[in-house]
Ligand SMILES: Nc1nc2c(c(=O)[nH]1)N[C@@H](CN(C=O)c1ccc(C(=O)N[C@@H](CCC(=O)O)C(=O)O)cc1)CN2
């Protein structure tokens with residue numbers, strides 16, 4: 524039997540409908556959610572993502588600014604800009620699009636964003652709050668994964684979740700979120716022996732390694748939920764995930780496609796974080 528598709532685009536659209544209702548309520552209290560997106564350089568993919576973030580703001584009725592800086596901008600210039608927006612009350616979220624040009628230290632930039640406006644959830648204090656279970660702005664792709672699971676009736680509680688990948692942006696935070704949702708979590712990585720055997724023990728398998736079509740049907744327990752966070756560009760220009768989608772389709776119970784699975788959730792969860800930050804500004 525063929526796996527059920529987890530349709531990220533549809534789920535993302537329905538979350539945006541929910542956000543619109545909350546934005547109306549907030550506007551009645553005199554607050555419009557505001558997001559600033561900063562792009563340094565001209566990376567083509569980043570330009571698309573930044574444009575899509577601005578479009579999402581427009582769709583949801585947010586105030587938004589996109590600041591485009593030349594690739595040769597200095598770290599100091601970027602820090603000064605962040606400092607300005609940290610102090611600007613109509614801005615509830617500040618996002619610096621990654622990757623940054625090599626001469627700018629990513630950590631210095633992330634650390635400079637006020638934790639209250641850290642809608643990417645990358646600031647060390649946000650990460651710490653996630654670890655200890657305090658209220659935090661959560662990183663967008665990992666929280667999108669949790670929404671996909673919950674909204675398809677795949678509650679992680681009591682399940683064995685295996686996460687392949689240990690990046691700060693996806694692998695580690697998604698593992699913490701799954702733990703917070705009462706899953707038993709195993710984190711695997713490039714030095715894990717018997718990766719296929721580990722993966723095949725998962726009720727929920729989350730893959731975020733950046734290796735095209737790594738996960739084959741032998742890695743998947745029959746009926747498992749397979750969440751593919753990978754986004755790899757093939758030589759023919761097509762996008763594919765870290766999971767060999769066609770191969771696992773007759774083994775998995777549920778699977779995310781690439782494109783159209785996890786990807787669309789990233790910007791929607793950014794919008795949810797900006798709303799949350801704006802709501803917090805009232806309390
Ligand atoms: N500051 C940040 N930088 C980056 C992040 C981030 O969350 N914060 N994530 C990625 C890029 N990204 C958003 O910024 C992003 C990536 C992918 C998608 C998406 O919708 N993907 C589609 C396919 C798009 C395509 O065809 O190219 C999908 O998977 O269906 C949205 C946002 C790195 N940088």
Ligand SMILES: [Mg+2]
Nearest residue numbers: 783784785786
């Ligand atoms: Mg996807």
